[in-house]
Amino acid sequence: MIDPRLERALGTVVDPEIRRPLVELDMITAASLDDGTARIRLELTVAACPAADRIQADVRQAAVSVTGVERVEIEVGVMAPATRQALVERLRGSRPQQFGPDTLTRIVAVASGKGGVGKSTVTANLAVALAARGLAVGVIDADVHGYSIPALLGSADRPTRVGDMMMPPEAHGVRLVSIGMFVEGNRSVSWRGPMLHRTLAQFLSDVWWGDLDVLLIDMPPGTGDVAISLGQLLPHAEVLVVTTPQRAAAEVAERAGEVARQTGQRVLGVVENMAGLAQRDGSILELFGAGGGDEAARRLGVPVLARVPLSVALREGGDAGAPVVAAEPTDPAAAAIIALAEALRGTRSIAGRGLPVSPA
Numbered sequence: 290m291i292d293p294r295l296e297r298a299l300g301t302v303v304d305p306e307i308r309r310p311l312v313e314l315d316m317i318t319a320a321s322l323d324d325g326t327a328r329i330r331l332e333l334t335v336a337a338c339p340a341a342d343r344i345q346a347d348v349r350q351a352a353v354s355v356t357g358v359e360r361v362e363i364e365v366g367v368m369a370p371a372t373r374q375a376l377v378e379r380l381r382g383s384r385p386q387q388f389g390p391d392t393l394t395r396i397v398a399v400a401s402g403k404g405g406v407g408k409s410t411v412t413a414n415l416a417v418a419l420a421a422r423g424l425a426v427g428v429i430d431a432d433v434h435g436y437s438i439p440a441l442l443g444s445a446d447r448p449t450r451v452g453d454m455m456m457p458p459e460a461h462g463v464r465l466v467s468i469g470m471f472v473e474g475n476r477s478v479s480w481r482g483p484m485l486h487r488t489l490a491q492f493l494s495d496v497w498w499g500d501l502d503v504l505l506i507d508m509p510p511g512t513g514d515v516a517i518s519l520g521q522l523l524p525h526a527e528v529l530v531v532t533t534p535q536r537a538a539a540e541v542a543e544r545a546g547e548v549a550r551q552t553g554q555r556v557l558g559v560v561e562n563m564a565g566l567a568q569r570d571g572s573i574l575e576l577f578g579a580g581g582g583d584e585a586a587r588r589l590g591v592p593v594l595a596r597v598p599l600s601v602a603l604r605e606g607g608d609a610g611a612p613v614v615a616a617e618p619t620d621p622a623a624a625a626i627i628a629l630a631e632a633l634r635g636t637r638s639i640a641g642r643g644l645p646v647s648p649a
């Protein structure tokens with residue numbers, strides 16, 4: 290029973306991971322108000338809930354805002370397994386297929402022909418830039434051999450399990466799940482195709498993403514199993530192809546885009562990373578040459594959407610887990626990624642129906 294005097298205030302408290310009101314989730318099982326004391330029984334979904342302190346603080350704050358409440362006593366318990374499973378079923382039932390063809394979430398896979406071109410760095414910064422613009426953003430790190438999104442976002446957290454559902458941790462306003470969260474230490478992953486396919490399918494179905502505006506997927510470099518799996522699981526996804534200005538890289542970048550296309554995905558455009566670095570004397574240091582982005586874009590028949598220059602701040606931000614778009618947004622590389630985020634935000638999601646993104 291929830292005392293009607295407390296009901297409205299408690300109804301505003303939202304579980305930070307599930308992002309639904311606690312009352313709706315049956316997490317507040319009783320609330321009474323006697324003689325100025327609000328007594329509230331709170332049931333957490335799991336015992337080791339990392340958000341427990343925050344939830345309690347939010348409940349306390351909501352309760353003290355009610356006229357007549359002078360003291361708040363919260364009794365904290367844990368849901369019985371059957372109640373928890375019923376909750377998971379209910380959440381699932383409310384969204385049988387999180388990212389099916391009718392999804393309102395824009396799904397963008399970030400791909401590259403070869404490794405080391407800055408695909409993960411671009412993905413992490415783009416995610417943070419989109420989140421900073423008020424969008425609900427999720428990232429799946431599907432880069433099996435080079436999973437780096439958690440480190441780039443400065444997160445060492447793992448998902449919380451609620452029944453057979455996973456709540457993704459959040460960093461810099463971005464919800465994230467990485468293959469790296471499911472291996473011990475810094476081991477390399479040597480999974481074969483079917484296992485990778487199952488893991489990706491699980492990331493899409495068993496992770497509770499909430500209502501996302503954008504889901505970014507950091508793909509492994511190249512055209513391997515994951516690219517094909519992803520194409521099968523998300524044929525309506527859009528693809529950004531990251532390449533360097535090196536002309537030789539354009540051909541491999543084209544291949545990555547073509548694999549996406551073969552599975553029905555739409556290539557949005559090319560991001561040229563590690564582009565020329567402006568020097569103090571006004572000259573441009575073209576460490577990786579020039580023209581690779583244009584060449585890849587020409588081959589794929591899409592625009593170059595951003596040119597991200599070489600940047601010490603971008604690299605340092607990545608090493609420190611403090612994305613440059615947040616830490617130093619005026620850095621030219623940060624500005625280029627922020628402009629890309631703005632361009633993506635300004636276009637519609639569903640392939641074919643979107644407004645064209647203007648080239649960089």
Ligand SMILES: Nc1ncnc2c1ncn2[C@@H]1O[C@H](COP(=O)(O)OP(=O)(O)OP(=O)(O)O)[C@@H](O)[C@H]1O
Pocket residue numbers: 401403404405406407408409410411432435436437509510562563564597598599600601603604605607608622
């Ligand atoms: N514009 C840039 N300026 C300077 N350094 C960069 C830039 N972009 C990326 N880097 C650095 O290059 C290295 C490779 O970047 P990153 O790991 O993002 O590449 P990747 O394409 O995701 O690689 P892989 O697919 O092999 O994991 C990192 O050390 C990163 O900090």
